[in-house]
Amino acid sequence: MLVHVGLLPLSSSCLPSLPRLPRLSSTKHRTFAMAVVSEDPVREWILSEGNATQITRISPVGGGCINRASHYDTDAGSFFVKTNRSIGPSMFEGEALGLGAMFETGTIRVPKPFKFGPLPTGGSYIIMEFIEFGSRRSNQSVLGRKLAEMHKAGKSEKGFGFEVNNTVGSTPQINTWSSDWIQFYGEHRLGYQLQLALDQYGDSTIYEKGQRLVKSMGPFFDNVVIEPCLLHGDLWSGNISSDKNGEPVILDPACYCKLKWT
Numbered sequence: 001m002l003v004h005v006g007l008l009p010l011s012s013s014c015l016p017s018l019p020r021l022p023r024l025s026s027t028k029h030r031t032f033a034m035a036v037v038s039e040d041p042v043r044e045w046i047l048s049e050g051n052a053t054q055i056t057r058i059s060p061v062g063g064g065c066i067n068r069a070s071h072y073d074t075d076a077g078s079f080f081v082k083t084n085r086s087i088g089p090s091m092f093e094g095e096a097l098g099l100g101a102m103f104e105t106g107t108i109r110v111p112k113p114f115k116f117g118p119l120p121t122g123g124s125y126i127i128m129e130f131i132e133f134g135s136r137r138s139n140q141s142v143l144g145r146k147l148a149e150m151h152k153a154g155k156s157e158k159g160f161g162f163e164v165n166n167t168v169g170s171t172p173q174i175n176t177w178s179s180d181w182i183q184f185y186g187e188h189r190l191g192y193q194l195q196l197a198l199d200q201y202g203d204s205t206i207y208e209k210g211q212r213l214v215k216s217m218g219p220f221f222d223n224v225v226i227e228p229c230l231l232h233g234d235l236w237s238g239n240i241s242s243d244k245n246g247e248p249v250i251l252d253p254a255c256y257c258k259l260k261w262t
């Protein structure tokens, strides 16, 4: 079967000056090539670019709601794989680019993304570094400090937004670049959510009140230095863990570059 396969750009525009990830790709821009989707692209990648000669065990990992997660044990170490049977590769492209952008800051620990793509039966997959989680919760002040370091390191030349639209849970998140934070937040965050609520529930009261807020937000930002910085975008307790050394780890992002309060 012939399909389009996306090769990832190595870094997001949030991080123009940082080194590119060696294993994702060596191309600067997103390029597309016709390719045959293998019967088992996950296995194929692990046994080629993943440098393994043998997959010794595949075990399910619980905890997620949207995707099926697995731990692949191999003679070249462990890999973490998520698959989705119905959603195409764009969801995992957003996740891979987000993980890559945060990884490149070299601040807080995030799994290094390796590969995403379509499955031959429909759906998609993402392969990333497997992180062995520790039993204790990370120190919350260390988590806060590392997040602040990531925000400082993840600068953006293109303003507010991200390379691709992504998803928060399974709700689409629009990341069209904008140089104006108030416009971006009003249109792509508040406005988009208000429209979804109106479309789904048909009650215009919240929509109209929300639109009044959108139109009058400007003064809230008077005297604020507005500078874009990289954000995880979906940071809640389910997406925070710690590695076996107790260092904080953040997962499953919906990254974009947003206003940094200074």
Ligand SMILES: Nc1ncnc2c1ncn2[C@@H]1O[C@H](COP(=O)(O)OP(=O)(O)OP(=O)(O)O)[C@@H](O)[C@H]1O
Pocket: 061, 062, 063, 064, 065, 066, 067, 068, 069, 080, 082, 111, 128, 129, 130, 131, 132, 169, 238, 251, 252
């Ligand atoms: N890189 C990783 N290495 C090892 N385990 C991981 C890794 N990433 C996630 N996990 C574990 O797998 C579980 C499922 O992952 P995740 O939360 O990303 O799934 P999901 O279905 O995409 O997300 P959601 O929680 O939004 O449904 C997590 O709760 C976590 O315990």
